[in-house]
Amino acid sequence: xxxLKNQLKSEIKLLSKKSLLKWIVFVGLVYAMYDAVFLxxxxxxxxxxxxxxxxxxxxxxxxxxxxxxxxxxVLLCILFAKRNVLSALALRTKKQIVWMILGVVVFVFIIYMxxxxxxxxxxxxxxxxxxxxxxxxxxxxxxxxxxxxxxxLHLLAYxxxxxxxxxxxxxxxMVVGGASAIGAIVPMALMxxxxxxxxxxxxxxxxxxxxxxxxxAALSLL
Numbered sequence: 326x327x328x329l330k331n332q333l334k335s336e337i338k339l340l341s342k343k344s345l346l347k348w349i350v351f352v353g354l355v356y357a358m359y360d361a362v363f364l365x366x367x368x369x370x371x372x373x374x375x376x377x378x379x380x381x382x383x384x385x386x387x388x389x390x391x392x393x394x395x396x397x398x399v400l401l402c403i404l405f406a407k408r409n410v411l412s413a414l415a416l417r418t419k420k421q422i423v424w425m426i427l428g429v430v431v432f433v434f435i436i437y438m439x440x441x442x443x444x445x446x447x448x449x450x451x452x453x454x455x456x457x458x459x460x461x462x463x464x465x466x467x468x469x470x471x472x473x474x475x476x477x478l479h480l481l482a483y484x485x486x487x488x489x490x491x492x493x494x495x496x497x498x499m500v501v502g503g504a505s506a507i508g509a510i511v512p513m514a515l516m517x518x519x520x521x522x523x524x525x526x527x528x529x530x531x532x533x534x535x536x537x538x539x540x541x542a543a544l545s546l547l
Contacts, residue, residue, distance in 0.1 A: 329480065336481045344476055348469065351405050352489045355464055356496055358397045363497070391456050398460045406468045413467030413534045424531045428539025435543040450546070458542035465490040465521065466528050466537060474529075483522045491517020 402410045416422050436450060465486045473482035494517060495510030528537045 332480050333484075336478045339477060340481065341476075344472075347405070348472065348485070351401070352469065352492075354401055355398065356493060358394065358401065359493060360496060362394045362397070391452060394456060395460065398464065402463060402468055406472065409468045409471050410463065413463060413471065416535070418532075420531070421533045421535070424533035425535035425539070428533075428536040432539040432543045435546055439546055453545045454538070454542040457545045458538045461490065461493070462524070462528075462534055462538045462541055465493075466525055467534050470525050470528070483525050484518060486525060487518035487521030488514055489517070490521045491515065493517075 399410075416425065432454070469489055470482050470486040473479075473485055478485075491514035492510060495513035498513060499510070524537050524541065527540070528534055
């Protein structure tokens with residue numbers, strides 16, 4: 326325990342203001358992107374309620390948040406860390422391919438266990454895989470975690486990326502679920518550190534972000 330405390334203190338001393346500012350700006354923009362997209366969906370839903378339009382193609386297009394969210398987050402990632410994006414998603418070795426296939430197997434198994442009758446909501450599955458898992462893992466493990474690790478902040482990488490991810494989950498609970506700020510962010514931040522650390526450990530051990538993406542997507546469907 327004392328060793329971890331000493332390591333944390335030494336890493337805090339190594340943390341430069343420039344790096345810290347860069348990470349804060351990046352995470353802040355990611356939060357703002359999610360917040361803006363969710364609020365837009367809420368305003369569009371209210372507009373549709375006022376006009377009594379409840380079915381058809383129009384509400385599906387107006388309420389869909391996936392495409393603008395994907396475009397915005399991917400552009401942010403490329404702007405801040407193009408090399409990290411390509412490196413995180415690349416499949417360079419046979420082991421990475423094997424790990425990805427394992428992730429696919431787990432994902433398909435969870436889908437089958439949740440939908441034994443064969444009734445599968447294709448949109449729900451794609452949303453869990455692409456919007457929930459791919460975007461979040463790319464931002465918080467593929468970029469933020471790797472950024473911090475590359476500057477020799479190994480322990481802070483787990484804590485920082487987990488806290489940042491938990492903060493996003495808290496914001497989502499506030500905007501979508503209407504939870505209070507403290508009631509949403511604090512437990513989500515703690516959960517983010519725990520679950521995010523597990524995801525980061527798997528990512529570091531296997532060097533396969535795709536495995537983590539599929540595991541994340543599978544757990545989100547439970």
